Amino acid sequence: MSGRVAGKVEGPDYRVFPGSPVRLAEIDPNETEGYTRKKEVLPELESLRKRIRRLHEKLYAENKRGLLIVLQAMDTGGKDGTIKHVFTEVNPQGCRVSSFKAPSAEERNHDFLWRYHKSAPAVGRIGIFNRSHYEDVLVVRVKNLVPEEVWRPRYRMIRDFEWTLTHNRISVLKFYLHISKDEQKRRLQSRLDDPDKRWKFSKNDLAERERWDSYQEAFEEAINETSTEHAPWHVVPANKKWYRNLVVARAIAGALERLDPKFPPAEEGLDSVVIPD
Amino acid sequence: MSGRVAGKVEGPDYRVFPGSPVRLAEIDPNETEGYTRKKEVLPELESLRKRIRRLHEKLYAENKRGLLIVLQAMDTGGKDGTIKHVFTEVNPQGCRVSSFKAPSAEERNHDFLWRYHKSAPAVGRIGIFNRSHYEDVLVVRVKNLVPEEVWRPRYRMIRDFEWTLTHNRISVLKFYLHISKDEQKRRLQSRLDDPDKRWKFSKNDLAERERWDSYQEAFEEAINETSTEHAPWHVVPANKKWYRNLVVARAIAGALERLDPKFPPAEEGLDSVVIPD
Known part of the structure; x- marks a missing residue:
């Protein structure tokens, strides 16, 4: 897979970088690094969850940098399951999931990024988008909800939005959970x-499933158009749920380790403090 | 303790009901039902966490009723620790923690309930308030931030607000984590x-600790003034952290069990469905 670049996390790197576009049809959703059973990866997954939990605790205490995690997939691709299995041990204080359905009347009266920006995480926090601003170049395109001259410029708006977040202390991690049409069935x-x-x-x-090829085409273009140096997509082989969880957990643990959050320093002058009765 | 009424949850009932006011000085923060060590209660706590997790999953799927949990305490009373230990296995999708600090300039330009109402949970969700609208009759009173003719009518506004939530499908559970002044030291x-x-x-x-008695007085009055049939306070003995976690977890599991959420029914006409390749 031409778009992969070696990273610091263990295991294969599924990131897509600009200049090395991917073709989804050439990426095997069944890939598992040779693992054949869930129980072979559970110890690593458990240890990653604990690392994520510890690092999140420091991220929260430090209160200087944040992390936005974007999850996208075909229907049944495993967005809910990924959240449940990767984040279940994380302290809900400082970790917020935002799910996006069809926009409300008020939201439709604003630019398409407005509602996502409102839900972006603050420093010290992890924000998880279950569906995201990418729906506005996916379902919107596949179902012709707006014309191409409206959705096509959104690639640039999305790149700019994510660049702004990244340069304002919020790292952006994007995962496309890649399943096959057979697996969806x-x-x-x-x-x-x-x-x-x-x-x-x-x-x-079933109506959505009929549009499988159109969705694949829309995902592939969106992934290639919006994979940037600061916010590359991860195309995660997701036919095996346990392997998908492992890959996502590794990427998140790796990103948090690169941030390397620290507990803040103590106030000055505490050595002389006596606590009265 | 005169305010206690037998409930469906196991263990003592620490709820306060109207007509039976409590005196905080008469409630023992060291109470543990005779348990002496953390490890004696860990199996029950673990089982409660799993019950809460399962019930929350159904609450989320059902999407008809919600739960607001209010946590208040003196400094070091254990609000953060309670969230960490009771909610750590709950799926963060559908569980949101809101922490309230000093209000922003925009928030100060609205009525005091405005920012809390915005953060109230939707149906299908658990919302946790780490500090809450009660700060506006606690710190605000103790530090004379507003005169009594402003803060005193807030008891009624709070009762009305919680009545409105309760009668709009959001149950309200309120916990005062009760520690002693020695334990704070x-x-x-x-x-x-x-x-x-x-x-x-x-x-x-330390400056806040000097105001211990004023805070106790403010808490006691707030608890008695706002314990209603629909939203009683729980005064939780909290000197022993493991006992505090147990009491809070029991009350939450009990409240969810009384709601008895169900997975929603399946769509009509699915028996004849064939999924195409």
């Missing part, structure tokens, strides 16, 4: 078959 | 003594 079928999951199934999912 | 001293915690110590903590 299996996941939809299991929602239909399992009485406990059936409530998650919507007939609308 | 120990906790401040351990922040001074431990190099890893020293950054948490502020000389301003």
Whole structure:
């Protein structure tokens, strides 16, 4: 995969960099580094969760830098599951998930980035976008909700927005969870078959599935147009949920380690302090 | 303790109800039901965390009722620690912590409830207030930031606000974490003594400690004035952190069990669905 550059995290680097565009059809969603079973990776995942938890505690105390995590995928691609499995041990104080549905009437009266900017994390925080400003070049394009002369300039607006965040102390990590069309069928079928999951199934999912190729095309272009040095996409092989969790957790732990947050220094003059009864 | 009423949760009921006011000086912050060591309660706490996690998952899926948790305490009383230990296994998707500091210039230009109302949870969510609208009858009163004719009518405004939330599908659970003045001294001293915690110590903590009695008086009146049938306070013995966590976790699990959230029903007509390749 031409777009990969060696990083500091262990394991393969799934980042996409400008000048090395990817073709999604050439990236294997089944890749697992040779691991064959979930239990082989669980110890590493557990240790990564603990590292993320410890680093987040320091990020919060330091209160100087923040992290925005963007999760995008085809339907059933695993955005919810990734949040649940990677972030479940993180202290909810200082970690906020924002899910974006169709915009409200008020939101539609503003520029498309307005509602995402409002939800961007502050310093000291991790913000997770479950869907994001990328929907405005994905579903909007596939369903012709706005004409190309409206959505195409958004690539630049998105690059600029993320550059602004990055240069204002908020690192941006973007993950495309890459599943195959066959795997989506299996996941939809299991929602239909399992009485406990059936409530998650919507007939609308089938209409979206018919647009699979258009969505793939839109994702591929969005990923290539908005992978920048400061905010590259990660294309995560996601047919195996446990491998997807591992790859995302590694990238987040790695990003936090590069930030290297520190507990703040103590106030001056505490040595002489006596606490009265 | 006259204000206690038997509830459905296991263990003593620390709720305060109207008509049975409490005197904080008569409530023992060291109470532990006879437990003497943390490890005696850890299995129950772990099981409560799992119950909260499962019930929260259903609350989120159901998307019909929400829960607002208010945490208040004297400095070092354990608000942050309670969030960390009780909520750490909860999925951050659908659980949001709001911490309130001194109001901004914009917030000061609105009524005092404005910023809290904006942060109230939606249905399907748990919202946690780390400090809350109660600061506007606590610190504001103790430090004479506004005159009594301004802060006293706020008791009624708070009761009305919480009644409105409760009758709009958001249950309100309020916890006062009750520590002794001696215990606060120990906790401040351990922040001074431990190099890893020293950054948490502020000389301003000592000025606040001098106002201990005024704060106790303000808390006691606020608890008695705003304990209602729909939103009673819990006065939680909190000198032992592990017992405090247990009491809070029991109350939250109990409240969620009374809500008894359900996964939503499946769409009609799914039996005939065939997923195309």
